[in-house]
Amino acid sequence: MYSILIIDDEPIVKIALRSILPWEEHGFFICGTASNGLEALSLIEKHHPDVIITDLKMPEMNGLELIRTLKENSYPGEILVLSNYEDFDSVRSALLLGAADYLLKIKIQSDTLLSCLNKTTEKLQKKERKTPSAEIFTPTRNDLLLSFFQSTCSLSSFIEDHQETDLAFMKHTCAICYVTFEKYLSNEAFSISEKLLCDMILDAVQGVLQPHILVLNDFSALVIFSQKELTASQVKVEQLIKKLYNRFTMYQSFAPDMPYQENLENYEEARSIYQNFTSNEGHYKDDVAKTLKYLEENYMHRLTLASISANVSLSSSYLCRVFKSEVGTSITSYLNNLRVRKAATLIKEGKFSLKEISAMVGIDDQLYFSRLFKKYMEISPSEYGKRFHQ
Incomplete structure (x- = not known):
């Protein structure tokens, strides 16, 4: 079982989190609760929790100060942060400091919390599996797609080389959008994380579409849409870009470049367009x-x-x-x-x-x-x- 420590200065939040899940049925147990970061430090030293769920705004020692302290002391577990809509600047800082994920207090439900915890414990399991001995690595579908977009092999040979994974969708029409903050890298005030980048993109599509999001590095991603899905949903990439643009500018003063192209014959043509985007200085x-x-x-x-x-x-x-x-x-x-x-x-x-x-x-x-x-x-x-x- 994985141990959980909950930190929040609002008693009702701690009560709600305790009662929202039958924790032990899902492989977790709550080893303690605290009202601020300072109080939590002694409990962390005592119980060595696998996962910490912490609020960001607390008296005496807030969530960001706690995360910094834990990072300095090489805390081996994972940290989830609780936030409100207006805390996004703090959330971004927490993610950059190493928090695994965040949860909006107003949207926490048993299924979303459990999903977040499962993803977090997967990270812990990966850490545990990391040994000097060789281990079998099975690439995910996104890993394969990323390798294709960074290669020069033909689509047919790529699909044939990876028959164990269903990649037939790569033959179908698609649309792509290249989201990049590269032009801001020399600006010391600029910061964004892989997690925030993905969440902003997923927030823009709002569950209507299921794009493949290929994170290229800490400041850019390639988003691939099914053209059939776009048509069926009566959604245009241009609309999504406008929404995404507004999402980014709402939370920070930096907006990405987002060149895009629709109605591409297949993923091979998409790769060619993507390479054109990246070969142009400034991508325009x-x-x-x-x-x-x-x-x-x-x-x-x-x-x-x-x-x-x-x-x-x-x-x-x-x-x-x-x-x-x-x-x-x-x-x-x-x-x-x-x-x-x-x-x-x-x-x-x-x-x-x-x-x-x-x-x-x-x-x-x-x-x-x-x-x-x-x-x-x-x-x-x-x-x-x-x-x-x-």
Whole structure:
């Protein structure tokens, strides 16, 4: 059995977690509970729990401080964090510090908790199995797909070489989206984890679709959709990209590049398109890269489609077409989102009034700015500011 330690300063949460599962029937037992990180340290030393479930906001020693302390002391178990919607910055920090997963308090149910615990104990089992002796490794389907996208072999030979796994779906039409934060790697303020990257993508599709998410590294992933599934669901990749873009910008001021392509004949054509995406510097053609650079340097000024296209020496109609094709959204929508993200960063700093911030991001009408901010962030600028300056 795996031992569980629960840490939360709210008694009702600890009671709820104790009663939500018949723990022992599923191979777990609760070895103790604590109300903060400081109290938990003595229990951890005493019981050596396999899994710690901890809140992030607690008195005396909060969840992040506890995770840092455990990391410094080479804690061998796994950590799950509890959070509320407004705690996403703390959740991201916890994941970067090494937490295995997170659970939204408002959404915890017995099946979601059990699923999360099972995934966590699988990690523990893998740690236990790691010995100097050779072990048999059976690649997962995603491992195989990742190896295909990084190879040059033909689709037919690849499927034939892996007959033990059903890969027939790779012959069917598909769509891909390459999600990458590569352009931010030199920015010290940038941080994201593999877990957060996947969760944002899954949150955007909201269970309607079942894409393959191939995590390439800590800052990029390739998402592959079944074209048949997209058509049946009446969903377009462009819609998903817009939703995903909004998810990322809601929780941080960095938005990924997301070039995509639909109606690809099979996974072999998808690989060719993916390789084109990664071979282009910045993952965009020169015309689009030049436009993105111009917007980044001039968003604070009054811009029109005519002025943008003139400054990048392109016709408006061509620019609109190629920009939407590669970026997945219109120039106007991209510019509005860019301005809102810049405004969000200024609001977090707390140095300027909303009227000043509105003007600083190129929007003279404060009322329009507030409407635009709420459209993209799903929260008003004043409410967003209260999260950081209460």
